[in-house]
Amino acid sequence: MAVPVINPAGAADAAPAPDGRRAGRAARLRSVRYIVRRLGFYACAAWIAVTLNFLIPRLMPGDPASALIAQMQQKQALSGDQVASIYRLFGTPGEPLWNQYVTYLGQVAHFDFGISVAYYPTPVWEVIRTGLPWTIGLVGLTAILSFLIGTAAGVVSGSRVGSRFDSVVTPASMFLGSLPYFWVALLLVMAFGVQLGWLPIGGGYDGDLVPSFSGPFLASVVSHGILPALTMVVSSLGGWLVGMRNMMVTTVSEDYVLLARAKGLSKGRVMFQYAARNAVLPSVAGFALTIGTVVSGQLLVEIVFAYPGVGYLLYQAVSSVDYPLMQALFLNVSLSVLAANFLADSVYGLIDPRARETRS
Amino acid sequence: MKLPGNPKVRIGICVFAFFALVALVGPYVVQNLMGLSPSDVHTADAMQGPSGAHPLGTTATGEDVLAQLVVGSRVSLLVGLVAGLVTTALSVLVGVAGGYLGGRADSVLTVLTNICLVIPGMPLLIIIASYVQGRGGWLTVALIIGLTAWPWGARQKRAQTLSLRHRDFVTAAEMTGESRWGVITRELIPSLAPIISVSFLGAVVGSMFADAGLSFIGLGNINITSWGSMLYWAQNGSALTRGAWWWFVPPGACIAVIGVAAGLINFGIDEISNPRLRKPPKKVRDRAEAAKLRRRTEERAEPATAPKAQEATS
Numbered sequence: 301m302a303v304p305v306i307n308p309a310g311a312a313d314a315a316p317a318p319d320g321r322r323a324g325r326a327a328r329l330r331s332v333r334y335i336v337r338r339l340g341f342y343a344c345a346a347w348i349a350v351t352l353n354f355l356i357p358r359l360m361p362g363d364p365a366s367a368l369i370a371q372m373q374q375k376q377a378l379s380g381d382q383v384a385s386i387y388r389l390f391g392t393p394g395e396p397l398w399n400q401y402v403t404y405l406g407q408v409a410h411f412d413f414g415i416s417v418a419y420y421p422t423p424v425w426e427v428i429r430t431g432l433p434w435t436i437g438l439v440g441l442t443a444i445l446s447f448l449i450g451t452a453a454g455v456v457s458g459s460r461v462g463s464r465f466d467s468v469v470t471p472a473s474m475f476l477g478s479l480p481y482f483w484v485a486l487l488l489v490m491a492f493g494v495q496l497g498w499l500p501i502g503g504g505y506d507g508d509l510v511p512s513f514s515g516p517f518l519a520s521v522v523s524h525g526i527l528p529a530l531t532m533v534v535s536s537l538g539g540w541l542v543g544m545r546n547m548m549v550t551t552v553s554e555d556y557v558l559l560a561r562a563k564g565l566s567k568g569r570v571m572f573q574y575a576a577r578n579a580v581l582p583s584v585a586g587f588a589l590t591i592g593t594v595v596s597g598q599l600l601v602e603i604v605f606a607y608p609g610v611g612y613l614l615y616q617a618v619s620s621v622d623y624p625l626m627q628a629l630f631l632n633v634s635l636s637v638l639a640a641n642f643l644a645d646s647v648y649g650l651i652d653p654r655a656r657e658t659r660s
Numbered sequence: 661m662k663l664p665g666n667p668k669v670r671i672g673i674c675v676f677a678f679f680a681l682v683a684l685v686g687p688y689v690v691q692n693l694m695g696l697s698p699s700d701v702h703t704a705d706a707m708q709g710p711s712g713a714h715p716l717g718t719t720a721t722g723e724d725v726l727a728q729l730v731v732g733s734r735v736s737l738l739v740g741l742v743a744g745l746v747t748t749a750l751s752v753l754v755g756v757a758g759g760y761l762g763g764r765a766d767s768v769l770t771v772l773t774n775i776c777l778v779i780p781g782m783p784l785l786i787i788i789a790s791y792v793q794g795r796g797g798w799l800t801v802a803l804i805i806g807l808t809a810w811p812w813g814a815r816q817k818r819a820q821t822l823s824l825r826h827r828d829f830v831t832a833a834e835m836t837g838e839s840r841w842g843v844i845t846r847e848l849i850p851s852l853a854p855i856i857s858v859s860f861l862g863a864v865v866g867s868m869f870a871d872a873g874l875s876f877i878g879l880g881n882i883n884i885t886s887w888g889s890m891l892y893w894a895q896n897g898s899a900l901t902r903g904a905w906w907w908f909v910p911p912g913a914c915i916a917v918i919g920v921a922a923g924l925i926n927f928g929i930d931e932i933s934n935p936r937l938r939k940p941p942k943k944v945r946d947r948a949e950a951a952k953l954r955r956r957t958e959e960r961a962e963p964a965t966a967p968k969a970q971e972a973t974s
Binding site: 461 | 771775778779781782787790873876877879901903905908912915920927930936937945
């Protein structure tokens with residue numbers, strides 16, 4: 301009993317036709333071509349992100365490099381190397397833009413983003429390296445959790461519009477999804493952190509503990525992560541739910557779903573194994589595009605919780621006018637988002653052969 | 661103009677109208693009729709909870725929260741409107757032009773849109789805003805938001821334009837010698853008007869969220885009273901740990917209510933265009949309920965014949 305296959309390429313893969321091997325090779329070739337095309341697109345996007353990062357300080361009025369050097373000299377004398385590095389990153393007045401661009405690219409390729417003002421005199425890359433794992437861990441976990449929960453709830457509410465579940469959960473999740481992320485974070489801190497005192501109100505772990513893979517430290521990481529994770533899941537769940545619900549509504553009236561029902565299969569099986577498998581494709585395709593939005597929201601949530609990820613670093617950079625840190629953060633966040641996008645796109649290409657057919 | 665029949669859309673539009681009204685006349689009412697000031701410092705009444713004199717309490721420096729909320733609505737809505745206009749104009753231009761022209765122009769515009777879509781907006785916004793350092797006031801913030809927020813809309817409008825591209829009225833306009841620009845402005849944009857106006861609403865709300873987020877981390881202009889700057893000062897005045905919920909709940913709640921209203925309108929329009937998403941009308945539900953009840957009472961009345969009755973109904 302095969303689940304309906306909607307793609308001709310997949311059918312050719314499975315069918316033991318005489319020319320099956322050739323069809324299989326063609327399909328593989330198509331997936332390789334798809335991956336290469338996506339890779340090209342994201343390489344292009346990465347190049348634009350780097351170039352934006354190069355252009356922004358140079359398009360701004362005034363001379364950020366000299367201002368920055370003056371600001372740092374107040375704290376401590378800079379070496380000649382450090383001054384040169386700042387000029388390379390933020391613009392040397394008088395030098396042709398093209399030459400500046402080439403030296404800039406060389407510097408970025410070596411992960412040399414200059415010295416942080418806020419964490420003087422730590423190099424920017426060292427600062428960012430401490431924040432990246434926290435953010436990537438939290439974003440990865442919450443994005444996948446909210447996708448899974450939201451989609452599953454969407455299957456249930458979309459399989460019977462107007463049911464009790466649908467008329468409670470759909471408006472509620474839509475309501476939660478319309479709230480600003482950081483305000484939800486403030487409310488949760490207020491309720492569970494300050495009033496009830498159940499969970500810590502900020503930070504990534506207990507300040508008395510030394511980071512290590514010990515039980516107490518990991519427990520403290522988990523308890524500090526609950527509220528930020530809850531904020532992210534609660535606020536991004538609604539989009540997945542509504543999207544899946546609306547797709548399910550159209551899918552359940554398809555003939556193959558009717559057939560499955562007529563065969564007397566259990567309701568859960570019909571919904572999850574037949575209807576949902578096809579209805580979920582637009583959600584999976586959209587997953588890549590939401591990563592940027594989720595990361596943007598996460599940055600603000602981290603600030604509310606003083607969570608030691610890149611969002612909080614960005615806040616530190618903004619409040620102490622630390623341009624080197626800020627710029628490097630923008631670059632690293634953008635490149636990480638692009639990498640995540642590429643990963644999500646590749647997964648989508650794997651599960652939906654139609655994506656490989658069309659040009660993008 | 662007639663209001664659409666869908667109750668969700670109606671409620672959403674009423675909420676927007678209410679806030680527009682508050683932004684227009686509210687500051688006058690609060691300052692001149694109720695005698696509250698958003699900026700007068702009274703250290704004696706600092707951090708007071710809601711009371712008769714201060715309906716929404718006071719801040720850490722004794723400013724009245726209600727007055728700030730009402731006066732701040734004007735700036736928040738203005739930023740939203742201007743940024744929403746810029747966003748919508750750019751997205752219509754890129755999306756409709758790409759969808760209509762097709763060919764190489766479309767490929768270039770599509771790649772550009774997709775690239776701007778995958779580069780995360782908030783960090784870019786933060787960087788540009790921190791270089792600008794509040795120069796130019798709320799207008800600059802609105803422009804920056806508008807310049808970074810257009811790709812979503814452009815994608816959607818391109819898809820819609822593609823579906824109109826080969827309709828008869830477009831071909832007819834081309835036959836009569838209408839220029840490309842003429843077809844776009846006189847034929848395509850008017851027929852996309854409903855979609856454009858809905859996405860404008862979404863852009864306004866999105867921009868208000870972005871503005872609040874920027875102000876919340878101390879960018880934009882925190883010395884002008886707006887909902888975002890209220891949240892910034894509340895966070896900095898440790899309203900959270902001191903339990904001053906009346907300080908940070910109202911501005912966030914206003915943003916949230918506007919967000920929910922936009923969500924309602926979107927949802928309602930989905931329901932109008934796709935009847936399957938609607939709950940069955942009340943008449944149908946009542947009839948189903950009555951049938952169920954009748955079956956149950958019949959079963960109870962004649963337990964012996966119940967299986968037969970069920971057979972008959974099923």
